Amino acid sequence: MSQDFQEFLDDCRRLIGTDATPSQCVEAIVPLMHNLLPGAGARLSPGHRRSDEHHYTRNAILVGEQLSLYAIVWRPGQWTPVHDHGSWGVVGVLEGALHERAWLRTSPDDGRDAAITLVPGGVLVLGPGSVTSFVPNPDHIHVTGVPADAPPVLSLHLYGRNMNSFHMYDIGAGTRSRIALEHNES
Numbered sequence: 001m002s003q004d005f006q007e008f009l010d011d012c013r014r015l016i017g018t019d020a021t022p023s024q025c026v027e028a029i030v031p032l033m034h035n036l037l038p039g040a041g042a043r044l045s046p047g048h049r050r051s052d053e054h055h056y057t058r059n060a061i062l063v064g065e066q067l068s069l070y071a072i073v074w075r076p077g078q079w080t081p082v083h084d085h086g087s088w089g090v091v092g093v094l095e096g097a098l099h100e101r102a103w104l105r106t107s108p109d110d111g112r113d114a115a116i117t118l119v120p121g122g123v124l125v126l127g128p129g130s131v132t133s134f135v136p137n138p139d140h141i142h143v144t145g146v147p148a149d150a151p152p153v154l155s156l157h158l159y160g161r162n163m164n165s166f167h168m169y170d171i172g173a174g175t176r177s178r179i180a181l182e183h184n185e186s
């Protein structure tokens with residue numbers, strides 16, 4: 001791992017060690033991610049740029065219980081399902097334009113996995129150098145990806161937990177289920 005990435009993660013760990021709230025974490029880390037982005041693509045290893053023709057690819061830079069960082073490669077036409085995170089997160093775009101379509105929960109968040117009503121929210125297009133973030137409770141629910149006619153995207157995704165699963169939502173059925181997430185090791 002390059003020095004810049006190591007220093008970025010050390011700064012994040014120090015912050016978390018102060019028992020910062022999720023909103024305090026993202027407020028402090030968003031500028032750090034913004035500063036990390038210039039030139040960060042050149043400091044990634046070839047393994048961080050792996051992709052798959054069938055789905056977007058999560059390449060781990062760091063996986064820990066308190067913090068995890070992935071380089072995600074999105075080929076044209078690859079999207080996540082509708083999902084939440086159960087964590088705060090900070091996302092920075094290195095190459096291409098990452099699209100985000102928000103979904104807003106209009107039913108009470110009572111912990112149940114059924115009777116969930118979501119309505120479409122806003123759309124963002126995040127170009128190189130852009131940083132976005134989210135906090136849980138209520139969870140941020142969205143779809144991210146790249147349109148089929150757009151160039152591929154490389155983005156960095158930092159989470160306040162081991163992001164090895166998330167809730168996937170079925171909007172028509174009003175349900176959600178927890179699914180395991182795969183990643184490539186560094």
Ligand SMILES: [Fe+2]
Pocket residue numbers: 083084085142144
């Ligand atoms: Fe997400």
